[in-house]
Amino acid sequence: MSVLIVGSIALDDIKTPLEEKLNLLGGSASYGAIAAANFSPVKLVGIVGDDFPDEHIALMQSRHIDLEGLQRVPGDTFRWSGEYLWDMNTRETRSVALNVFEHFSPTLPESYRATPIVLLANIAPDLQHHVLDQISQPKFVIADTMDLWINIAKDSLIRLLSRVDMLILNDGEARQLTGETSLVRAGAAIRSMGPTFVAIKKGEHGCLLFGKNGDFFSCPAYPLEDIHDPTGAGDTFAGGLAGFLASEAEEGDITFPLLRRAVVKGSVLASFNVEAFSLERLKTVTLEEIASRYAMFQQMSHFEPV
Amino acid sequence: MSVLIVGSIALDDIKTPLEEKLNLLGGSASYGAIAAANFSPVKLVGIVGDDFPDEHIALMQSRHIDLEGLQRVPGDTFRWSGEYLWDMNTRETRSVALNVFEHFSPTLPESYRATPIVLLANIAPDLQHHVLDQISQPKFVIADTMDLWINIAKDSLIRLLSRVDMLILNDGEARQLTGETSLVRAGAAIRSMGPTFVAIKKGEHGCLLFGKNGDFFSCPAYPLEDIHDPTGAGDTFAGGLAGFLASEAEEGDITFPLLRRAVVKGSVLASFNVEAFSLERLKTVTLEEIASRYAMFQQMSHFEPV
Numbered sequence: 001m002s003v004l005i006v007g008s009i010a011l012d013d014i015k016t017p018l019e020e021k022l023n024l025l026g027g028s029a030s031y032g033a034i035a036a037a038n039f040s041p042v043k044l045v046g047i048v049g050d051d052f053p054d055e056h057i058a059l060m061q062s063r064h065i066d067l068e069g070l071q072r073v074p075g076d077t078f079r080w081s082g083e084y085l086w087d088m089n090t091r092e093t094r095s096v097a098l099n100v101f102e103h104f105s106p107t108l109p110e111s112y113r114a115t116p117i118v119l120l121a122n123i124a125p126d127l128q129h130h131v132l133d134q135i136s137q138p139k140f141v142i143a144d145t146m147d148l149w150i151n152i153a154k155d156s157l158i159r160l161l162s163r164v165d166m167l168i169l170n171d172g173e174a175r176q177l178t179g180e181t182s183l184v185r186a187g188a189a190i191r192s193m194g195p196t197f198v199a200i201k202k203g204e205h206g207c208l209l210f211g212k213n214g215d216f217f218s219c220p221a222y223p224l225e226d227i228h229d230p231t232g233a234g235d236t237f238a239g240g241l242a243g244f245l246a247s248e249a250e251e252g253d254i255t256f257p258l259l260r261r262a263v264v265k266g267s268v269l270a271s272f273n274v275e276a277f278s279l280e281r282l283k284t285v286t287l288e289e290i291a292s293r294y295a296m297f298q299q300m301s302h303f304e305p306v
Numbered sequence: 307m308s309v310l311i312v313g314s315i316a317l318d319d320i321k322t323p324l325e326e327k328l329n330l331l332g333g334s335a336s337y338g339a340i341a342a343a344n345f346s347p348v349k350l351v352g353i354v355g356d357d358f359p360d361e362h363i364a365l366m367q368s369r370h371i372d373l374e375g376l377q378r379v380p381g382d383t384f385r386w387s388g389e390y391l392w393d394m395n396t397r398e399t400r401s402v403a404l405n406v407f408e409h410f411s412p413t414l415p416e417s418y419r420a421t422p423i424v425l426l427a428n429i430a431p432d433l434q435h436h437v438l439d440q441i442s443q444p445k446f447v448i449a450d451t452m453d454l455w456i457n458i459a460k461d462s463l464i465r466l467l468s469r470v471d472m473l474i475l476n477d478g479e480a481r482q483l484t485g486e487t488s489l490v491r492a493g494a495a496i497r498s499m500g501p502t503f504v505a506i507k508k509g510e511h512g513c514l515l516f517g518k519n520g521d522f523f524s525c526p527a528y529p530l531e532d533i534h535d536p537t538g539a540g541d542t543f544a545g546g547l548a549g550f551l552a553s554e555a556e557e558g559d560i561t562f563p564l565l566r567r568a569v570v571k572g573s574v575l576a577s578f579n580v581e582a583f584s585l586e587r588l589k590t591v592t593l594e595e596i597a598s599r600y601a602m603f604q605q606m607s608h609f610e611p612v
Binding site: 087 | 392526527529570571606
C-alpha cells in the first residue's frame with residue numbers, strides 16, 4: 001500500500017549552540033517522505049522554486065518517491081531559519097519566507113486520488129483540507145499540526161479534526177488546543193473533536209497514544225546522549241509512522257496494536273534523525289539499523305510480571 | 307527480608323489550587339515506611355515531638371512497622387508548609403520548622419543493625435552517613451536526595467554516593483548535580499560517582515533506571531487524570547521500591563530485572579499516593595489494587611515485535 005504525503009519542502013538555515021549550517025534540505029514533507037519511504041511507496045505533494053538543488057530531487061528519486069505531485073516553479077523555495085538554545089529543546093524562529101509556497105493550491109495527479117494512507121504533514125489546515133478534498137475514500141488519514149495553526153487557523157484545524165482518523169501534535173500544543181493541563185484529559189478532549197486516535201509527542205520523554213475504549217500506549221524515548229539537530233524530528237516521526245502503517249495495513253483494519261508498533265517505528269526514525277543536521281542521518285539509515293533500534297525500544301521498556 | 311528506613315516525620319500544611327489542609331502526616335520516612343510495609347517488614351528510624359498525634363503511631367503499628375527506632379521527645383514535630391501552583395508541578399515551600407529534628411542524631415537499636423535493605427530517605431546527607439555507619443554489611447543501600455542537599459551539603463552527598471548501591475533523584479536534581487543537560491549523560495555521570503544503579507524520576511513522564519554495562523529501563527508514568535496532592539510521591543516511590551526489593555531479594559542477588567520490577571512497583575505506589583492528600587490513599591490501597599495497576603503499567607508499555 002502507498003502513502004500520500006503533503007507538506008512543506010524547504011531550504012533551512014539552522015543554528016545550534018555548537019554549529020550553524022545553511023541551505024539545508026528541510027520541510028515537513030521532505031522529512032516525512034524520506035522516513036516513510038523506508039517502509040512503503042510514497043506519493044509526494046509539494047512545491048519548490050527553481051533554486052531547489054537537483055541533488056534533493058535525486059535523493060527522493062533514489063527512494064522511489066513518486067514526484068508527479070511535486071511542482072517546480074519559477075521563484076524561490078520556501079525558506080526557514082531557526083536557532084536552538086543551549087538545552088536543544090527551546091527553538092527560536094529567526095525568519096520565514098514562504099516564497100513559492102505562498103499561493104500553493106495543488107491539483108492532485110489522477111494517479112494520487114485513490115491513495116489509501118494519507119499523511120497531511122504540518123502545513124496550513126486550509127491546505128490540508130484542500131488536499132483531502134481530492135482523495136476518494138482514503139483508508140486512514142493522519143494529520144500533523146503545530147502551535148502556529150492553533151494560533152492563526154484554529155477554526156479550520158478544528159473542522160479538519162472531524163475528517164481525520166489520527167492527529168499528531170506535541171504536549172504543549174495539546175494543552176493549547178484543549179485548555180487542559182493533564183495530557184490524559186487533553187488526549188480525551190481531542191478524541192472528542194473527531195480523530196479516533198491521538199498521538200501526543202513529549203520530545204525527550206517519548207509519546208502517548210490514545211485510542212478507543214480507553215486504549216492507551218506510552219512509548220518511551222530513545223536515550224540519546226547527543227542531539228545534533230532536532231529539526232524535523234516530529235515530521236520524521238509522522239512519516240515513519242504513516243509509511244509503516246501503509247506497509248502493514250494491507251491485511252485488514254488499522255488496530256491499536258498496529259498503531260502501537262507504528263508509533264515505535266516513527267520514534268525509532270525520529271531518534272536517528274536528530275543524530276545529524278537536516279536529513280543526513282535519514283539518508284544513511286538502513287532497515288537493519290531500524291530493526292535493531294526497534295528491538296532496543298522493546299528491551300528498554302520491558303519488565304517482567306510479578 | 308526487612309528494610310530499614312530513616313528519614314523525616316513531619317506535620318504538613320498543604321495548599322493546592324483547589325484545597326488547603328493543615329496538620330497532615332508527612333515526611334519522607336512516613337511515606338516511605340507505609341509504602342514499603344505493603345511488601346515487607348519495616349524498621350523505622352525517626353523523631354517526633356510530644357505534639358505528634360497518636361493516630362499516626364497507631365497507623366504505623368497497624369502496618370507492623372517496627373518503631374523501636376522512633377524517638378518521641380519533648381518539643382514540636384518537624385513542620386513543613388507548601389503550596390502547589392496551578393499546574394500541580396511547581397511547588398513553593400512556605401515555611402519549614404525543624405523543631406525536634408534539628409539535633410536528631412539517632413543511635414540505632416541493636417535489633418536494627420543487621421537489616422539487609424536500607425533506604426536512606428530524603429534527609430541531610432550527614433544524617434544518612436550517621437545511620438549507615440551503624441549498619442553492618444547491608445546487602446543493598448538506597449539513598450534518596452533533593453535539590454536542597456545538592457545546594458548546601460554537596461560534599462557530604464558526594465561522599466555518600468560511594469557508599470550506596472542506588473541513588474534516587476529527580477531530573478532537575480540530576481542535571482544540577484552533574485551539570486549535564488542530557489539525562490542519559492547525567493545518569494552515567496552519577497554512576498561514575500559510586501552507585502551501581504541510578505533512578506531519575508521525571509514526574510508525569512515516568513522514570514529512567516540506569517545500571518551496569520549500559521543496562522537501561524524506561525518506566526512509564528500512570529496516566530492520572532487528576533492529581534490531588536503530589537506531596538510524598540517521590541518518598542512513596544522510594545519506599546515501595548525498597549520494600550519490594552526486601553520482599554524479593556532473599557533468593558539471590560539484586561539484579562537489573564528485579565530492580566526494573568521494583569521501579570514499577572514504586573511507580574504504582576506513587577500513582578496511588580497522589581490521588582489524595584497526605585497518606586490518605588496509601589492507607590486504603592490494597593495488594594489487589596497494586597497488582598491490578600502493575601498489570602496496567604505492563605499493558606500500557608507493551609508493544610509487539612515487528
